[in-house]
Amino acid sequence: DAKTTQPPSMDCAEGRAANLPCNHSTISGNEYVYWYRQIHSQGPQYIIHGLKNNETNEMASLIITEDRKSSTLILPHATLRDTAVYYCIVTSGGSNYKLTFGKGTLLTVNP
Amino acid sequence: DAGVIQSPRHEVTEMGQEVTLRCKPISGHNSLFWYRQTMMRGLELLIYFNNNVPIDDSGMPEDRFSAKMPNASFSTLKIQPSEPRDSAVYFCASSNWGRGGNNSPLHFGNGTRLTVT
Numbered sequence: 558d559a560k561t562t563q564p565p566s567m568d569c570a571e572g573r574a575a576n577l578p579c580n581h582s583t584i585s586g587n588e589y590v591y592w593y594r595q596i597h598s599q600g601p602q603y604i605i606h607g608l609k610n611n612e613t614n615e616m617a618s619l620i621i622t623e624d625r626k627s628s629t630l631i632l633p634h635a636t637l638r639d640t641a642v643y644y645c646i647v648t649s650g651g652s653n654y655k656l657t658f659g660k661g662t663l664l665t666v667n668p
Numbered sequence: 669d670a671g672v673i674q675s676p677r678h679e680v681t682e683m684g685q686e687v688t689l690r691c692k693p694i695s696g697h698n699s700l701f702w703y704r705q706t707m708m709r710g711l712e713l714l715i716y717f718n719n720n721v722p723i724d725d726s727g728m729p730e731d732r733f734s735a736k737m738p739n740a741s742f743s744t745l746k747i748q749p750s751e752p753r754d755s756a757v758y759f760c761a762s763s764n765w766g767r768g769g770n771n772s773p774l775h776f777g778n779g780t781r782l783t784v785t
């Protein structure tokens with residue numbers, strides 16, 4: 558699976574949009590981009606995933622660049638409860654059981 | 669949907685004792701995963717079951733660790749004998765991997781925090 562690079566930490570003001578970047582320059586054509594987050598003392602929580610097109614669900618939006626070498630997770634109106642470690646994972650559909658969690662980005666939402 | 673249920677939530681035991689962690693996956697899911705999380709190593713996949721059959725146990729650290737899935741609604745991870753270096757948070761996750769494409773996300777439980785003294 559392709560390796561991902563994320564900033565170790567980010568801050569965001571409550572109510573503002575949080576934009577979390579992820580670089581995956583070695584992504585191959587059949588690999589998906591997944592985002593999970595882990596709130597302190599809880600298990601990781603699935604947020605969203607995509608292949609080529611931008612995706613949106615009730616939690617977030619995923620913007621994937623045209624060359625697919627990077628993506629951005631957008632939380633449109635961050636709340637204090639969104640403070641968590643956010644993991645960007647790239648994996649092919651057939652082997653996604655081997656999700657490899659890196660160190661992720663610690664997003665701190667400030668009041 | 670009750671989600672993935674793990675028990676106990678916390679376990680404290682002495683070195684050399686047997687430890688059994690339990691997991692109830694989401695009903696209808698066909699795949700179950702055991703992960704371990706430590707500060708040093710992050711989240712590591714230990715073993716993966718599909719339709720109750722172990723598919724990949726390459727992440728199991730050593731013979732002291734064993735996992736079973738006797739039916740679709742229950743799995744155990746056993747450590748015997750336990751050692752202080754086994755102290756970690758152990759997560760169970762389930763998914764519908766393989767159904768409707770292999771892109772079904774994993775749903776994690778809230779983990780068991782194991783402390784071996």
